[in-house]
Amino acid sequence: MQMEQPQFQLMDEDQLSAELIDAQYDLRKTRGQKNAKSLLILVNGIELAGKGEAVKQLREWVDPRYLRVKADEPQAVSPKQVFWQPYAQFIPAEGQIVVLFGNWYTDLLNSAMRVSDPINEAQFNEYLKEMQDFEQDLKNNHVDVVKVWFNLSWKDLQKRLKAMDPSETHWHQMQGVDWRNRKQYENLQRLRQRFTEDWFVIDSKNEKWRDQQFAQYVLNAMENCPEHRVRASGKWKQAKIPEQLKHPANTRAAPEEYKPELKKLSAKVAQAMRSDPRNVVILFEGMDAAGKGGAIKRIVKKLDPREYEIYSISAPETYEHSHPYLWRFWTKLQTDDDICIFDRSWYGRVLVERVERLISAAEWQRAYGEINRFEQSLVKHQTVIVKIWLAISKDEQAVRFKAREETPHKRFKITDEDWRNRARWDDYLKAAADVFERTSTDYAPWHIIATDDKNTARVEVLKVILKQLQAE
C-alpha cells in the first residue's frame, strides 16, 4: 500500500520559493525552544531518476545557507559497524534541515544487490527493523525524518540511459548494479518495496513535476512537523530497590591476598580486551565517591594509553543540547576505538536528568527503550558492553566525602553538588532500581558490585569484566 499522495498541482515557482523560505525561517526560529524541530530528508531512488537535480532545484528555491546537503560515496553495511555510525554526525541539530543521500538505505540496498556475498533476506529484514526503530527514536526526539524515493519505470530508465551524455556516466553507478539488466532492476524494485511503504514515491518521468513534487513535499513536512508524544503514558511502575543497593556488603580483603590477585587480574583483563576481536565498552555508574576512578585505573593498569579512551561524562555542552540526547554517544563511539571506558555514561538520562527533573517524565520514561536499542545495535555489531554499578553505603560515602575534604589534592573531587546529590540518596536508589529492571538485558547485563571495601570491589570489577568477555 503506497502512502496516499495528495492531489498534486504545480505551484507558481516564486510562490513556492517564498513559502519554502518562510517555512525554513519558522523552523529555524524553534532553536532552543520547547517546540524545537529539525528535519532529516532521506533521498533514494532509481539511478538517473534525477534525485540530484531535484535536490539542486530545491536548493535554488530555499535559502541555501540553511539547507545542508550531504552525500558520500555509498558504502556497504558491515558487521563491524552500526548502520548509523557513518551518518550520526550529519543528523540535524534543532532548526536545521539536512538532505542525506548516500544514507543507510543506500548502504542496505548496496549490500543486498552486490554480486559477491550479498546479505540475505533475514539480515535485510533485521536491518530494516533496526533502521525504522532508529528513525522512530529520532522522531521522538524532535528530529523529523521524511523519506523520498525517486522512481523511474524500466522503460523510462532505458530511455535515459541511451540519451545520456557519455561524459556524465561516471557517477551513475551503484556497486554491482547494471542498470541495463532488467532482472537486476526488478530485483531492486522488489527489495525497495519492502520498506518504501511509508515513503513518498515520486514518478520521475516528468522532470518539472518531479522537482515540484519533491519541493512541495518538503514544504509540507516543514509546515506540518508532527507533534510527537510528550506526555508520559499512565502510571509509572517503580521497580523494587535491590537489596545489594540498600545494604551493599562486602568482606574486607587482606592486602597480602588482594595485591597479587589484583596484579594478576589486571594483566588478564588487559590481555582479554586486547585479544578480543570485538570493541569493548565498559561503563561505570554509582553514587559519588563509589570509587569509579580507582576501578578504572586498575582496568587500564596494564594497557598503554594508546589502546584505550576514557570518557568522563558530565552535563551536555550547549551544542549537544540541540541534538537528541544519545547523539553525543553516537558520534563518540567510533568503530576503530577498540576499548572505551565511560566514567558515567548515557544512563545520566535516567539518573541525574530524571532525579533532578531536568527533563519531562515522558522523556526519561522513553529513554530506557532508546538506550536498550542503542546498546543492542552496538552489541549486534561486534561490541561487548560491560555495565557496572558500584554500590556504596551511605555511611561509607560520608566517610569518603570527609576524607576528600581534608586532603588537598583530593579536594577537587568534592563539591556542593556532591552534597546535594547525597541529599537525594533515596531518589537515586529508586532511579537505579528502574535502570536495572529495564536495561539489564541478556546482551548487556548490569553488574552490581558492593564497594565499601575498595580492594574487594576492584578485584570484583576485574573478575566481572573477564567473565563477560569470556562468556561470549
Next chain:
Amino acid sequence: MQMEQPQFQLMDEDQLSAELIDAQYDLRKTRGQKNAKSLLILVNGIELAGKGEAVKQLREWVDPRYLRVKADEPQAVSPKQVFWQPYAQFIPAEGQIVVLFGNWYTDLLNSAMRVSDPINEAQFNEYLKEMQDFEQDLKNNHVDVVKVWFNLSWKDLQKRLKAMDPSETHWHQMQGVDWRNRKQYENLQRLRQRFTEDWFVIDSKNEKWRDQQFAQYVLNAMENCPEHRVRASGKWKQAKIPEQLKHPANTRAAPEEYKPELKKLSAKVAQAMRSDPRNVVILFEGMDAAGKGGAIKRIVKKLDPREYEIYSISAPETYEHSHPYLWRFWTKLQTDDDICIFDRSWYGRVLVERVERLISAAEWQRAYGEINRFEQSLVKHQTVIVKIWLAISKDEQAVRFKAREETPHKRFKITDEDWRNRARWDDYLKAAADVFERTSTDYAPWHIIATDDKNTARVEVLKVILKQLQAE
C-alpha cells in the same frame, strides 16, 4: 643546543597533584575570557621509554575529567593530506588540555624511517618548517604547544627490550623500525635532533624521575602560559584600492551570445574539476548582492550534488569561538571532499571582523600570514584554491537591494545588516585592498571580476576557474 632544564627535584606526590589540579582549574576558568588559554602537549620519544606510563601517571595526578588524551595508530605523512588534517579536531578549545601522542612528528619520523619510499632530507626539512609555523600560529591564537621527547639510551633500550613481557610486545612497534638495530636507533636519534631543540627532553631511565619531570614540566607550562603578542606592530600600511574595485566595469552581454557560452563553459568546468586529481576549493567574497549565489549555481550546474559541498560561511558558532579562528576550516576541509565551494570564507577574519572591529588590530594584522600559510599547506598537498572577488558598484548594489525588497521570495536575502554593511562601503573597499595586496600569492591568486552585468560575470567566473585549473 638543548633547552635549558631547570634544576630538578622530586616533589611530594600529593603536593604535586594538588598544584596540578589548581593549575588545571585556573586554566579552565579562562574559558570565554580575554586571557583564555589552552594547552596542547605533544608527546614523542624512543619506544619503551615510557611515554604511556608517564601520561598515565599524569592522568592520576590531575583531575582526569579535564585532561584529554588522544592517541591513534601512527600514520605516514601523505602528499594528499596536510599534516594537521588528522589532528585538527583534537586541538584543545579554550581552557582545555590535550595530550596528543601519535601526532604529526610521529607521522614524520615514521615516513622518514620506513624502508620503502622514505621521504628525503629536503622533504623532511620542509615538513618541519611547516609544522613549526603551524605551532607558532596556534600559540599566537592562545593554544600553547609544549613538546616532550622521552629519551632512552641505546643501552637502556636494549635492557628494556630484553626484560619485556612477551605479551606486551604488540604495541611496541613503529612501522619499519627495528629497535634492536643500532643503526636504525641512531638514525632516529639523528633525525629527531633536527627538531627537538626547543623540546623538553627527558632521560627516561629512572621511571620515577621521568614521571615527575614530565608532570612538573606540564605544571610549569600551565602555570606560566606565556603572554603572546596582542599589540599591533607599528603603523599599518594601507594598500591602494584597485581601480577595478572602485569602478567595476563590464560590458553587457547579449543573451543570445551569453547563454550558449555559459552552457558550454559549465560543462567544461564540471569536466575539468572532476578529472582533476587534486581537490578543488573555490571561494567567493564580495559585497552583498554581488551575485555569489548565482555564480555558484552555474559552477555546479553540470555536477551532481554528491560531487561537491557548498559552505555558506557566517559568524562562528559559540563553540567555534573557543578555538583559533581558522579551526573551523581546518576541520571542514577533509581530504576526501573533492570539490568545495565557499560562499564567503576564512577571509571574514580580515573583512567583516576587521571592519566591524570584532577583533583587535593585532589579530587581523596577523591573520594575513596565517591565511597564507593555511592556503599554502593546502596547495602543497594537492589542492587548487580559486579565489574570486565579485566587484559590484555601489549604484548597482542599491538597485539589487531594492529589487530584493520588492520580490517576496528574495526578501530573505536582504536584511538590516546588509544596509549597515553598505554604510561601511569604503571601509570594506579598504579591507579588500589589503586582502589582495597581502594574500594574492602565486599559489593562490585572487581574481577580481566586475559583476554589474551578471551574465558577463558568470561567464568570467567559469573562465577564471577553467584557466586556473588548466594552468597547473
